[in-house]
Amino acid sequence: MNACSGLGSRPAAACDALGAILKSSLILLIAGLLLLSAPVEAEETGIIARYYEDELPVVLAFVNEFPDQSVRSKYSWLTVISWKYDGNENNGMPLDEVNQAMIRLEKTIEDKIEPEGYCLHAYSRTGNNLKELVYYIENRDEFLKAFNDALKDHPRYPIEINFYEDKKWEDFQRILEMIKKE
DSSP, X not given: OXXXXXXXXXXXXXXXHHHHHHHHHHHHHHHHHHHXXXXXXXXXXXXXXXXXXXXXXXXXXXXXXXXXXXXXHHOOEEEEEEEEOOOGGGTTSOOHHHHHXXXXXXXXXXXXXXXXXXXXXXXXXXXXXEEEEEXXXXXXXXHHHHHXXXXXXXXXXXXXXXXXXXXXXXHHHHHHHHHHHO
């Protein structure tokens, strides 16, 4: 039985092509089923959204979950790490070299500081000549010490860090509400 059996008379080339497509589809189906049946680690699900500010795109990345009260009360300081850059040549986005440095900074925070409990990622935004990495922290002095220790072998980044008391996580609520409206 070939791919064209039961479909009437078709040119041999068409039958061969149909057979190849069916074979490829079957391989993809089997591969997909194997991936679905493989054990998967629990992983945060994030959202990437885009909005416009001064007619320039801004990309926002965050986990779409409002933490429970015990987490919010522990991490009551909103911490904004700001990196201003010149994105005029790239529609307000950082050029590749600057973007790679930003990724190194963010990855270091994600891998070395956040797992130790010094901070909890709220969101990141990139666009309109500004990158912001936004976290909630418990203690400013402990966070800064962990931050400086983790980055001691990195080049000096052109960043500014600001702290705001935000016990109700109003800044993060504002982000969630903004996205819901879109």
